[in-house]
Amino acid sequence: xxxxxxxxxxxxxxxxxxxxxxxxxxxxxxxxxxxxxxxxxxxxxxxxxxxxxxxxxxxxxxxxxxxxxxxxxxxxxxxxxxxxxxxxxxxxxxxxxxxxxxxxxxxxxxxxxxxxxxxxxxxxxxxxxxxxxxxxxxxxxxxxxxxxxxxxxxxxxxxxxxxxxxxxxxxxxxxxxxxxxxxxxxxxxxxxxxxxxxxxxxxxxxxxxxxxxxxxxxxxxxxxxxxxxxxxxxxxxxxxxxxxxxxxxxxxxxxxxxxxxxxxxxxxxxxxxxxxxxxxxxxxxxxxxxxxxxxxxxxxxxxxxxxxxxxxxxxxxxxxxxxxxxxxxxxxxxxxxxxxxxxxxxxxxxxxxxxxxxxxxxxxxxxxxxxxxxxxxxxxxxxxxxxxxxxxxxxxxxxxxxxxxxxxxxxxxxxxxxxxxxxxxxxxxxxxxxxxxxxxxxxxxxxxxxxxxxxxxxxxxxxxxxxxxxxxxxxxxxxxxxxxxxxxxxxxxxxxxxxxxxxxxxxxxxxxxxxxxxxxxxxxxxxxxxxxxxxxxxxxxxxxxxxxxxxxxxxxxxxxxxxxxxxxxxxxxxxxxxxxxxxxxxxxxxxxxxxxxxxxxxxxxxxxxxxxxxxxxxxxxxxxxxxxxxxxxxxxxxxxxxxxxxxxxxxxxxxxxxxx
Numbered sequence: 001x002x003x004x005x006x007x008x009x010x011x012x013x014x015x016x017x018x019x020x021x022x023x024x025x026x027x028x029x030x031x032x033x034x035x036x037x038x039x040x041x042x043x044x045x046x047x048x049x050x051x052x053x054x055x056x057x058x059x060x061x062x063x064x065x066x067x068x069x070x071x072x073x074x075x076x077x078x079x080x081x082x083x084x085x086x087x088x089x090x091x092x093x094x095x096x097x098x099x100x101x102x103x104x105x106x107x108x109x110x111x112x113x114x115x116x117x118x119x120x121x122x123x124x125x126x127x128x129x130x131x132x133x134x135x136x137x138x139x140x141x142x143x144x145x146x147x148x149x150x151x152x153x154x155x156x157x158x159x160x161x162x163x164x165x166x167x168x169x170x171x172x173x174x175x176x177x178x179x180x181x182x183x184x185x186x187x188x189x190x191x192x193x194x195x196x197x198x199x200x201x202x203x204x205x206x207x208x209x210x211x212x213x214x215x216x217x218x219x220x221x222x223x224x225x226x227x228x229x230x231x232x233x234x235x236x237x238x239x240x241x242x243x244x245x246x247x248x249x250x251x252x253x254x255x256x257x258x259x260x261x262x263x264x265x266x267x268x269x270x271x272x273x274x275x276x277x278x279x280x281x282x283x284x285x286x287x288x289x290x291x292x293x294x295x296x297x298x299x300x301x302x303x304x305x306x307x308x309x310x311x312x313x314x315x316x317x318x319x320x321x322x323x324x325x326x327x328x329x330x331x332x333x334x335x336x337x338x339x340x341x342x343x344x345x346x347x348x349x350x351x352x353x354x355x356x357x358x359x360x361x362x363x364x365x366x367x368x369x370x371x372x373x374x375x376x377x378x379x380x381x382x383x384x385x386x387x388x389x390x391x392x393x394x395x396x397x398x399x400x401x402x403x404x405x406x407x408x409x410x411x412x413x414x415x416x417x418x419x420x421x422x423x424x425x426x427x428x429x430x431x432x433x434x435x436x437x438x439x440x441x442x443x444x445x446x447x448x449x450x451x452x453x454x455x456x457x458x459x460x461x462x463x464x465x466x467x468x469x470x471x472x473x474x475x476x477x478x479x480x481x482x483x484x485x486x487x488x489x490x491x492x493x494x495x496x497x498x499x500x501x502x503x504x505x506x507x508x509x510x511x512x513x514x515x516x517x518x519x520x521x522x523x524x525x526x527x528x529x530x531x532x533x534x535x536x537x538x539x540x541x542x543x544x545x546x547x548x549x550x551x552x553x554x555x556x557x558x559x560x561x562x563x564x565x566x567x568x569x570x571x572x573x574x575x576x577x578x579x580x581x582x583x584x585x586x587x588x589x590x591x592x593x594x595x596x597x598x599x600x601x602x603x604x605x606x607x608x609x610x611x612x613x614x615x616x617x618x619x620x621x622x623x624x625x626x627x628x629x630x631x632x633x634x635x636x637x638x639x640x641x642x643x644x645x646x647x648x649x650x651x652x653x654x655x656x657x658x659x660x
Contacts, residue, residue, distance in 0.1 A: 011276025102366025187469025437648020
């Protein structure tokens with residue numbers, strides 16, 4: 001017996017999509033709204049498994065028919081939205097960001113967006129959260145499941161194991177859940193969040209329900225199950241947040257709740273789930289797919305066009321627009337393609353494959369042309385190029401490496417074979433960014449400089465600050481190398497410590513809750529006091545050398561990317577001055593705690609000097625990104641090389657002369 005249409009399933013879809021929209025637009029109100037994706041996965045597993053199992057049992061299953069139905073359901077709206085995003089991005093986005101969007105378009109056409117985003121967390125790469133297609137990672141996971149699960153069901157229906165198929169499917173569920181937990185414990189948060197192996201158990205929660213022998217609940221049991229299911233989903237929506245490890249056991253309540261709600265509606269109309277069957281809720285569920293497709297690009301691209309965090313009114317307006325576009329897409333794109341002849345299904349798939357090929361070709365063109373820089377006037381191209389050209393000229397040698405370099409590996413103003421140097425810059429990418437300024441300062445004194453930087457690695461000698469697991473080995477190796485050099489270099493006069501200090505006390509770095517560019521759940525955050533680690537490091541350095549130590553405090557992290565902003569304003573004939581400063585509230589809220597902890601550590605080390613860039617770059621009202629009309633940042637938080645040469649020498653003079 002087929003599943004048939006159930007209003008409560010559309011109601012569950014509405015709960016899922018509204019949770020997702022709430023999380024993306026108003027995360028403080030729906031902090032766990034990201035579990036809406038998990039609700040969708042359980043529903044998909046239930047429906048798809050039911051369709052396949054029914055076809056297998058009745059001998060009517062057709063591979064071509066299965067994939068034709070999936071194509072009709074998913075691809076028309078997806079292709080339309082992808083092409084709309086490609087067109088809008090070519091108008092709004094600047095070359096570097098458009099290149100990333102092109103890559104995401106190509107990956108989405110291959111249903112591999114989840115793989116792309118899991119692997120594209122490069123330290124200097126534009127944030128994945130700025131991609132208008134980030135949300136398509138879930139379609140990648142879903143389509144990969146659709147590719148593998150019918151094959152596994154075919155195996156489970158073989159006569160020798162037919163009667164054990166429920167147990168075998170349950171074993172797969174437990175294996176996938178264990179994989180998710182293991183990945184989270186091992187620090188592979190991105191892989192767990194975006195990957196099918198750690199997500200398959202969610203589909204199987206619904207799949208097991210569909211494979212199990214049909215036993216409809218009694219009215220009382222249905223009421224209890226529906227109530228419990230909705231409570232579990234609601235508790236996840238409002239009780240979880242993106243600082244928790246996810247998806248593992250933390251995703252279990254939402255998935256179990258969805259399965260309970262699905263079971264409760266088998267042959268019953270429980271009173272507890274009456275809200276799911278209400279007409280407005282069902283209507284939202286019916287357009288939920290198109291609503292999901294449209295909302296994220298609108299939020300992200302509007303923020304990119306505004307070059308500032310979106311206010312509550314703007315976000316609410318964009319959600320209303322999402323509903324309008326979703327309704328139009330559902331009525332004129334989704335519905336006309338949903339039904340049609342099923343004979344000769346494979347040839348009927350060709351137009352859908354052609355549509356995906358157009359999306360792929362569009363993405364490939366944007367990617368291979370490096371974001372169509374030729375569409376920009378020369379002044380806009382010049383501004384956009386700051387992101388890649390106005391950086392430490394030795395960055396590829398000094399910073400673009402997987403581990404520590406030997407003492408001669410990254411030097412400024414020293415003979416190629418010299419093993420000693422006068423100044424050491426130790427830190428992460430912010431250390432690399434200030435190095436041109438340190439080198440300019442040292443060059444005036446005839447001193448040589450050595451840069452020892454590693455992406456994502458703070459210049460700390462202890463293990464108090466949590467590190468991403470995949471960086472830990474490189475960070476520890478760099479620290480050991482640096483301390484060995486400090487102890488062995490009698491010529492050393494100055495050690496400069498520079499890092500993105502707030503990152504190590506309060507991750508994730510995307511702190512702006514008024515923007516949809518929020519961190520992906522599963523990237524665990526922490527709040528750590530920097531002062532013990534800073535104090536330990538300073539004591540360790542003091543025990544190894546008599547050199548002076550200077551700490552360069554946090555560079556303000558902006559709410560826009562100045563080169564992209566300036567290029568866009570020149571391209572669209574807008575106001576360039578809006579790119580030269582940002583409101584100070586968010587940057588200062590981000591850096592002030594780190595500054596206080598650095599000062600607290602330095603109180604026990606009176607010989608150590610410090611300088612705090614915010615004194616020059618921020619007032620109580622604004623933080624600047626340009627001086628005399630010239631940008632001093634190459635992205636939202638790193639000084640450009642020209643900015644470093646202009647600012648850092650003065651900071652160093654002031655810091656070394658200070659008595660605190």
